[in-house]
Amino acid sequence: QRLSLSYFSHSRSGALVYSLTTELEKINQAFDVTAFLFTRVSLLVVYVTSMFLLSWQLSIASLMLFSLMSVGLSNLVKRVRETSFDVSKAGSNFTSVAVEFINGIRTVKAFASQEFERRRFYNASENVANITIKSASFGYAIEPIGESVATTILIGMIIVAFTIFVPNGQMQAASLLTFLFVLFRLIPIIRLINNARGRLGEFTGPMNNIKELLRTDNKPYLQNGNVQFSGLQRAIEFASVDFGYDPSNLVLHDITLTINKGETTALVGASGSGKTTLADLIPRFYDPTAGKIIIDGIDIQEFEINSVRRKLAIVSQDTFIFNTSVRNNIAYGSEQADDVAIREAAKLANALDFILDLSEGFDTQLGDRGVRLSGGQRQRLAIARALLRAPEILILDEATSALDSVSERLIQESLEKLAVGRTVITIAHRLSTISKADKVVVLEQGRIVEQGKYQELLEKRGKLWKYHKMQHEVGQTN
Ligand SMILES: Nc1ncnc2c1ncn2[C@@H]1O[C@H](COP(=O)(O)OP(=O)(O)O)[C@@H](O)[C@H]1O
Ligand SMILES: [Mg+2]
Structure with a gap:
């Protein structure tokens, strides 16, 4: 349990x-x-x-x-x-x-x-x-x-x-x-x-x-399944999923969505539209209030939960840095990793330069919740941590939002290289970072209002086009 x-x-x-x-x-x-x-x-x-x-x-x-x-x-x-x-x-x-x-x-x-x-x-x-x-x-x-x-x-x-x-x-x-x-x-x-x-x-x-x-009877336990998850074969499917943190107040309504293996699926929508919540259902942080999430034809609840979580990595807006060395923070969850791999992950995450600038490099102690790092540095460590796991499924929840646009582009490039052959769910504020996604899903108040390829959606002149136009105009006035 x-x-x-x-x-x-x-x-x-x-x-x-x-x-x-x-x-x-x-x-x-x-x-x-x-x-x-x-x-x-x-x-x-x-x-x-x-x-x-x-x-x-x-x-x-x-x-x-x-x-x-x-x-x-x-x-x-x-x-x-x-x-x-x-x-x-x-x-x-x-x-x-x-x-x-x-x-x-x-x-x-x-x-x-x-x-x-x-x-x-x-x-x-x-x-x-x-x-x-x-x-x-x-x-x-x-x-x-x-x-x-x-x-x-x-x-x-x-x-x-x-x-x-x-x-x-x-x-x-x-x-x-x-x-x-x-x-x-x-x-x-x-x-x-x-x-x-x-x-x-x-x-x-x-x-x-x-x-x-x-007591166990008054707390929300997740029923653990016993099917071992050995890797994604085809797709993760959401079938009419409703979800509310409080069941009487739904945050997601009737989500039906297919996330294909090896593709990048982007979630777009205003803040509060339910993107993070949707992504949190995949590692089973919560279970749907109604409907099912199905992985390769099997209900996600039938899988042994850690066997699923071991195959995925999440980089989110608020990354947690532990009070230990830089090396241990990157190797968190992949304790057997060697120094070469850790260094490589740091490099891909565009974190190597600032790490080497720290007083003791990879051995620098980071203090409670990483207070000695800037937001962007913390985010880069979190990306390195995710990359080191070489996850099959990668969830990026505004993973680059705390970065300046130069580092963002650099990391975006590494992430794109890395996404090849992996299943990626990405949530990004800046539309430019998701234009290459295989599928774009637009959320509004917890409902999917549009999904398809970026270019196709733009040509439809629907919701995505509005977001696109808005960002473009803001971009020009800046
Ligand atoms: N832990 C939580 N408990 C209760 N409500 C939450 C929680 N997290 C998010 N919400 C609510 O769920 C809705 C969707 O939030 P979220 O998924 O974080 O949106 P987004 O990631 O698109 O900005 C919001 O109305 C938010 O207030
Ligand atoms: Mg969010």
Whole structure:
């Protein structure tokens, strides 16, 4: 089973991080507390047995009194448990705010919204503090309350025993003293057990969140097939595919499209028309809401998902650069690649020059998310990464959009050389880059409004012609 990407686009990343770090830590503690509880309970059993051997009447009386006390304390424990849910919520919210702030620091600074973010951060952290204090004060109230009640019970018992049992000769003073001694030893153990219960109450919130995280029935899983994909033979077909990130709000309508092996298929359309979404269905980031995607006559859902993904590479608008060396970033997903191949891929992607200019060349560490590179450099690394995989199916989603027109043309040439014999799905803003495509598909608001060869579509003077004319005019005024 594979978790669908849509789970991650719905969950806040900070909340996930919180669950994976802080809450797991708390659960770790919960295991310690449980172990502690276990040993103390064993001790309790031994003590209680010896008390019964000494005097069953007194034992029953004290057990009843202590049970009553324990019931009273249970209410407090319940309160702690309830507030622990709020602690989890506040903590998760706090981490979300912090993660967003750190990831969005450039936007925050550029929009001079530090003050706004600072307030958001203070509110979130104040919230955590308040709720934690509330939860802890309930937790800590259990101890002194338990202790004073227990002491009262004990004193009561001593008085009763010495005024009734000893004068009646039902019990010898020595046995009574032994009994009381055991009871004295018992009190701190009961206290410890109660404390541990209180602490376990604090862990209920985190426990629940982690359970929620591990649940599989409420998350969008992709059913994995078992047919091994060994390579494209004929075509990838979309048969009346509908898709919506939220099934009630479709983003793609009735897409019927054939992507032939060895051809370049270009997707054209205004931003928001659904090009990226359409392309994301091929690696099965999402499954269609209705209709089918068929590869060589077999429903894509019957393939083992990784055997399909291994045959394709994607270069998209937002490329992810890992915090490691340039070499590892290019070799990502093709770890067995040698230096010669890596260098060749970098060269084809027009990245070799800038890599060699870096202080340590291919060994330069790139820092979190590649912050030390320009957008165009990141994109060229992503192209090199895709080329190194020598994929059968190559998806280029505005892969050259962050480049200046000179590098774009250079890379375009390498990509065209590379496209020979491969199946390429390309999405490009600049129409000039797709004029050689075997098939152009024009999307408007999630529907295919035109498809065919570039020249033929131009001659039809339809939608593509309008886009073409628009870009041409803009080009001239520039
Ligand atoms: N992860 C997502 N969750 C919900 N809606 C999305 C998501 N990604 C894109 N959309 C919506 O789907 C539509 C098509 O987006 P997209 O495929 O990215 O268009 P394009 O690539 O043509 O610019 C847009 O209306 C966009 O708001
Ligand atoms: Mg897009």
